[in-house]
Amino acid sequence: MASKKQDAGRGEVLLQIEHLSVAFHTVEGVHNAVRDVSYTVQKGETLGVVGESGSGKSVTALSIMRLVPNPPGETTGGKILFDSRDLLSLPMEEINRIRGNEISMIFQEPMTSLNPIHTCGRQIMEPLLLHKGCGKQEARQRALEMMRLVGIPIPEQRIKEYPHQLSGGMRQRVMIAMALICQPKLLIADEPTTALDVTIQAQILELMKRLKRELNSSIIMITHDLGVIAEMCDRVVVMYAGQVVEISEIDGLFDHPYHPYTEGLIQSIPTIRPDRPKLYSIEGTVPNPFAMPKGCSFAPRCRYAKDLCREKSPALEDLGGGRAVRCWCWRDTGKRSAGTEEGGEAQ
Amino acid sequence: MNILRYLGRRLLFTVFLLIGVSLMVYIISYMVPSDPVVANLSARNIDNEEMVQAYREKWGLDEPFYKQYLTYLNNLLHGDLGTSLRTERAVLDDLKLYFPATLELSIFGILFAVVFGMLFGVISAIKRNKAVDQILRGVSVVGVSVPVFWMALLLLYLLYLKWGIFPGPGRLSAYLTPPAHVTGLYTVDAILAGDWAVFWDALQHLCLPGICVGLFTMGLISRTTRSSLLEVLSLDYIRTARAKGVKEKAVIVKHALGNSLISVLTVIGLGFGNLLGGMVLAESVFGWPGIGQYAYKSAQNLDFPAIVGVSLLIALNYVVINMVVDILYCVLDPRVRYR
């Protein structure tokens, strides 16, 4: 498990999301994909954002980049402060100056996220040419350096090649090189390893960890895989059905999850321990976005749910020490969880 | 991609196409109930047994089918397409005479179609669902719906007869002499001869028939450009480009357009076939002395040597167009190039 790192400037806020709400207007109705989400990213830290697909974690990230397709998506409220500028109200020219330069993003699908008719070199160099105003020759030199840094062998050859000539892992390295070439203050990685083989996954994560140390960027790591979180992150934001349900330092989270959903996620990590052969899964499914349950969104799937949970939606409660949880009965979670686990083992 | 293999395959297909087309027309000519003799001899001569017999012998019409065809193929290999029953000239000479006019018109038509089709398509896609988009989409639907011959008459009536903006039928105004024959394309020959008056006049004469001929293809291209551009704009790598801070205009021009052109190319190839068909109609309305009119008259007179000749020419055109399209594919799409 990752320990707290002594990064320079840690504790200073780089990005602050305040009460962000995003809605999608679809044929079936309005889908509130992100509901009142707030979290911060500090300088030099790696923040994990975890949740099932449809939990709003990617949409939040796309909002930071102002990449939510509109229509059908629409930001219905909130602020995103980056270096004391509100990204949501900046004019497009300003945003274009920030994108790829101060904040950049790596996407899930390395197979489709690169332009098939441009060479890798051209795509890696593009942010440099756009933002740093350097010449073609210099950009090429820096691109080669960057490609070497992300572990692409024979970059002089690869720089001329097209994406379809590379493997998935190589393409993701190209994506990373492209995202980091301007040395951004913030890197958003949206499921960067999901589409890759397990061995390649480990390599890419290792690479990102090393690069983060070398370039001292902050990272928002979006994933549904708690293993990745444990490997990479300093702090974690857990999202469910468009809301933040728990925020925690990495250390406390795995030992004492306060939200039942977090607990479920942790329990569903596959292990090879012989005493727990059965793969745990949270019962039920994510609620229909067009028919959200009254009260707590997680209540229908929650084994601790009381009448209160089904009646009234809980607020995000600040527990101090960088910890917050959105649950009426977080005090029970740990205890009963231990109880059920023992019960499970007894069977 | 293996160039030799590609060329070999193309060549094989060309041979297949040429033999297939000529055989097809030959089979039709053999099976038809109507008699070219009737079509070509006047009513008085039909009753004259000797005249009919002489005519049949002259054109080998009494030979069995396969023999006629083999003789034809053999002559074809020696560059002899036979003699037209109607004009009594060598078919090859006829084709040489009429082809340049058609070529010039079709180049003009396809240029018109590509330039305006893509322009309209791109504007439509960018201004999706706005008024401009609706209007341009309307124009392209009208383009694929309007009957060529009627459009030709309408344009001729309004722009020539009523308002006199454009010149009337034909390739050149009567008071001008055609430029010295080099390529057979009046506009090109006029430039080569440095005769700007002739060039300008020939260009004006090209406009109306060119628009008529290219209208359908323009609609097709504009529609395809719009839909494929919209599709490409929703793809992951466009999001990547935006995430890099590429400005919206550059996203469209540098990242999206090239990719959407790949599917537009297919349509251009398809549209060309239609363009040649429309040529028959447009040429007859505009009195354009090209292959289309030649084909029409040959068909009416059941002049099969000429029909086969025209068919082969068109099939050959088809092959050339497809090769050009294939080459453009390679230029545009590295995935094809490195296969």
Add this chain to the structure above:
Amino acid sequence: MKKIKYSLRSSSFVRMLRTNPLFAIGVAICAAWLVVMVFADLIAPCDPLLQDMAVRLQPPSAQHWFGTDSLGRDIFSRVLVGSRISIGAGIQCILIAAVVGMLIGGLSGYVGGILDDIIMRIGELFTSFPSIILAMVIASAMGASLFNTLLTMCIVWWPNYARVMRAMVIQVKSNEYVEASRSLGASRLRIFFKEILPNSIGSIIVLATVDFGNAILLFASLSYMGLGSPPPAPEWGAMVSNGAEQFSYWWVATFPGLAILSVSLGANFIGDGVRDYLDPKLRKTIS
């Protein structure tokens, strides 16, 4: 045209009518023409064949809405009654070509091998050739008559349907449930009618809708070139051709031309709507 209703559920048909104004216009135009086709005799104010040299080449007036042609016939009546031949030819051509194409394509895809190759190459031969010129050759060789022109159009048209059908058959053939029903001992014919046909009919209908406008245009072009029914019969293409001879009397050619344009426009609106609706699943098999 009403076939669309069967392939798409009627609820989605209604939704397309509401959300896509062009589709609605297209449906309205085509429905109106269908009514005209059926009741042409009742609506037409004059006998479309009645010649009256006293009123030849009259411009549009209260009595003759679209004017009269060179033989003094009422153009309005001729346009109305002409819809029967001109639209009817398009419908017949599409229907026959679709059925023939489906049979050939289905057979080709199902049997596969050399037969498949040969059939597809022949189809390519027909489609690589400008359809008007081919139709012109065949029609003039067999003599100008409505039947021959229709036959010609079908000869030119079937490969489109054969291609779609073949692609669908090959795709469906590899689906698991066909495998399953075959292992259960279902006969080939049964598989064809129970599994393959219902699965491919949707895209065939879409292709037919998209194609309908083109069929109308091709028929009009052929009839303009004098390859339709013999002269006295009212037929839009031939009427425009007649108008071309009376060039300065604009109404003679204009109105039948507008009729052709309106039908093919309506058909294209419907075709576009259906295509947009079914995107992107079917677009690949069609274009």
